[in-house]
Amino acid sequence: MLNFDFYNPTNILFGKGRIADLGKVVPVNARVLVLYGGGSIKSNGVFDEVMTALAGRSVHEFSGIEPNPSYETLMQAVELVRREKLDFLLAVGGGSVIDGTKFVAAAACFDGDPWAILEKRGRNITQALPFGAILTLPATGSEMNDGSVITRKALQAKMAFSSRLVFPKFSILDPSKTFTLPARQVGNGVVDAFAHVMEQYMTYPVNSPVQDRFAEGLLQTLIEEGPKALANPQDYDVRANIMWCATLALNGLIGAGVPQDWATHMVGHELTALYGLDHAQTLAIVLPGMLRVRKEGKRAKLLQYAARVWNISEGDEDVRIEQAIQRTQDFFEQMGVKTRLSDYQLGAQNIEAILKHLESHRMVTLGEQRDVTLEVSRKVLELSV
Amino acid sequence: MLNFDFYNPTNILFGKGRIADLGKVVPVNARVLVLYGGGSIKSNGVFDEVMTALAGRSVHEFSGIEPNPSYETLMQAVELVRREKLDFLLAVGGGSVIDGTKFVAAAACFDGDPWAILEKRGRNITQALPFGAILTLPATGSEMNDGSVITRKALQAKMAFSSRLVFPKFSILDPSKTFTLPARQVGNGVVDAFAHVMEQYMTYPVNSPVQDRFAEGLLQTLIEEGPKALANPQDYDVRANIMWCATLALNGLIGAGVPQDWATHMVGHELTALYGLDHAQTLAIVLPGMLRVRKEGKRAKLLQYAARVWNISEGDEDVRIEQAIQRTQDFFEQMGVKTRLSDYQLGAQNIEAILKHLESHRMVTLGEQRDVTLEVSRKVLELSV
Structure with missing residues (x-):
């Protein structure tokens, strides 16, 4: 720790x-x-x-x-x-x-x-x-x-x-x-909270079992409760569980004593600043690619995530990791938040502008290992087209 | 919630x-x-x-x-x-x-x-x-x-x-x-933290999946790390994990929004006041009996505890519950904290005095359902001889 x-x-x-x-x-x-x-x-x-x-x-x-x-x-x-x-x-x-x-x-x-x-x-x-x-x-x-x-x-x-x-x-x-929130805001909120947890959890192990289990508990609860909030908007307990999850996802607790990433957020901020996308939309676009491109640095935690959050623990490691990332992406889509640039009328032609903005904001060595260079961000965005 | x-x-x-x-x-x-x-x-x-x-x-x-x-x-x-x-x-x-x-x-x-x-x-x-x-x-x-x-x-x-x-x-x-703590204090500390979590977790379900998972995460971590602290007193990460668990076990977080019990602590306090037992010793004596006697009121959470904390999810419900309680008791013993009145030169002859003290402190309707009467406390103590 x-x-x-x-x-x-x-x-x-x-x-x-x-x-x-x-x-x-x-x-x-x-x-x-x-x-x-x-x-x-x-x-x-x-x-x-x-x-x-x-x-x-x-x-x-x-x-x-x-x-x-x-x-x-x-x-x-x-x-x-x-x-x-x-x-x-x-x-x-x-x-x-x-x-x-x-x-x-x-x-x-x-x-x-x-x-x-x-x-x-x-x-x-x-x-x-x-x-x-x-x-x-x-x-x-x-x-x-x-x-x-x-x-x-x-x-x-x-x-x-x-x-x-x-x-x-x-x-x-x-x-x-929160009963009367539009579905888009419900979906955005759940994806935002989920991404907050991932930024503090999906890094590399430092022997912090409590922080890991708290983070996994939040992720599992968001996965269970999120779709229920869309299906039954008036269910008080579902709303209460999502609300308390979202607060605990970013009140400092699960990030205490562990490395943190935040590269997805930094790239996402540029997408909002340039094209006006909802914050959660940018996270849903960037996070899956970020995990795929940085698979080696995050391998141990990706395998733990696959096993504990998605119950995927059999078979080839790389297959398990890809399944867990795909399940994450599918969950965002299930919450009504699209996960590709093309879903928002953006594409390969916008990548240069995004990278320029990152550079101008000095976002050139992001992530828990400071190894998310502009070249890495480019690969992430290319995977997200 | x-x-x-x-x-x-x-x-x-x-x-x-x-x-x-x-x-x-x-x-x-x-x-x-x-x-x-x-x-x-x-x-x-x-x-x-x-x-x-x-x-x-x-x-x-x-x-x-x-x-x-x-x-x-x-x-x-x-x-x-x-x-x-x-x-x-x-x-x-x-x-x-x-x-x-x-x-x-x-x-x-x-x-x-x-x-x-x-x-x-x-x-x-x-x-x-x-x-x-x-x-x-x-x-x-x-x-x-x-x-x-x-x-x-x-x-x-x-x-x-x-x-x-x-x-x-x-x-x-x-x-x-904490490297130089005597083994008795290490064991007591882990049992105390464990019991704090149980007082806030082992009640009845109110649809609070986050609180449940946080509590289970603390229990699992104490079960894993406690014995390591006895075996390798100089292991920093083990000590760090136990220390943070013990703090989170009673800082208000896991008890927020859920019913709480505390009957074990109230009966335990009388044992300390009367006979000078260590606080954790009293909890190790009282908690297993408290769970056994109050099995019906706590059935749903006991089954969840058996499954999620002890990985016991097959077979007859009552057998699973008894196994989980026995594993709990064995864990206390493994931490060097004895779990029977007779281990401390006490026995059936002391029960009347303990009940009198409870009565004089008006501890006659304890627990999350206020149904732990003196008669219930008597049964608990009789089981703990």
Whole structure:
């Protein structure tokens, strides 16, 4: 096992009816900004529940945070916070709204041009406004971690930052609020959580049986529960299990003490920045090829994955590995997330542009062994056409 | 899945050489009290490392915190803290030292007789001194939770309290510091962690596959790694895996959203209070009988446990269940922890006294279904003779 730090102070309030507890976790004298995306929280009743629970507090609203939240949009929220002297943020939505709120929390207190937060990946954050989250879309894990990914449209750049100062103070997770999600978002969320686990699990062995088993437990549960959520959208337990899986997939726990990869995410980010694909779509495209191209470096864990997650333990090693990767790809397709560039009207002709973007963002030695060069990324993308 | 709250702000610093990082997590102007048990930390070098890392701070010492830390001893530490106006506590040791430090942290700030903290089980704590821990004995999980068990010798009473105000600010876990533990403490620690998992796992199904798999992962790992620690005391990875298992066994995670039992612990506490048995010894005595007597209420989970943890999935259900319980008992014995009252010069003649103590502490409807009456506890103890 590798040395590690693990710290996660987010207070999780999980279950049916928990939005009513908002009044206990938002200070009574807070000047609150409620941040959200489109109008779904207004049509499904979440917004009204939030307002009822916040009764007595000064509450402002900021709507229109888009998927892959943009610096341009978020800076408008920063202005509003400063102008109205707001002191508590409440994100109501999925990972994009929470990621965006993390940026607003840090940027509102930042001395100088807040773009520097992204350029320094958060290392220059010295204070941030406190904030909480009400999660309506299980996927990114942002509700219980200190990371955020922001897009600057003008530069076609998707950049990450993190800081212990931007953990949510609390997150409320009510699985019943996910009943009305469109199938596309359900599928995307499950694929996103699955890929998060794989980035921390599918590397090389360091004698970490607990981390391995926790990761495998999350993968198995996502495989079992994901299709049920598509088939029976109103099944509370299925939604609860997916929601808790997605949170645990990226709250620091399964990655503590083990090597991590993240090459799939880095290549995927460029696909979103350039062509606007959903984050999960990019992961579904890139991950299978990434595993195939890097089979040798990941051989031991691929065999363990085949055996423990897919119950494939007989026969030739390479056949087992290919079967496990194919089952992974089939699972993404089963969740309604297409796994080839050509499914999104992209192809070999786009590879050069993607590699150029990777190069311009210095993403030229990715992965747990830092051996995912541009040449490796090219092979991955060629396999994903 | 049941509704739950999960909150755990303890900062974990895990790995070789991490005591050197103490200076980064103890405030530079702190007036520190270092609390410990016997002299082992002086002979194994831990004490010197701690003092080096705290250089420049005002440091006092309090030694002599016993296994099953006593109110009587701890009140002396409270007096020292108040007299010297100390403002930061550092527990160096195992669960007893950390549990004791939690009590000192709360009692030093308590208005009135601190015994009331135990009488109210911690609900009356409104402030506590900040403290950290350096764990030298993986077992109780106290290094990453907000619970504590204190014994009042004069009353032969072992009582628990908890409060979000007594989470350690940080805990340093260096597995190499456990190389020199006596075999008895290694065995006790593994049995204690195992029993903690069972109290949160071995109940009835509530459709919580993630919690189940995490619990099973911890049990499997303890079963694999425990005997290796006895056979090869200097194996770092074995020690690291046991240490992280023991922490995760009782940091709130696997118990979130599921029913919990704890009857074995309640009966065990009386055995320690009356006869001075090690905590883990009492669990090893009580747990097998508890599972046998309550087989019907736990049938579904016992079958799952047999299949997933012990790979027993063929044949008659009752035979499978008995095999799994016997394997559990054999595992405790393999770890050097005896599982019968008679192994400790106790027997049927002691049962009445144990039941009287349970009754006087109102432990008369224990377990996840509140159906462990004194009559049930009697049967359990009779099976454990």
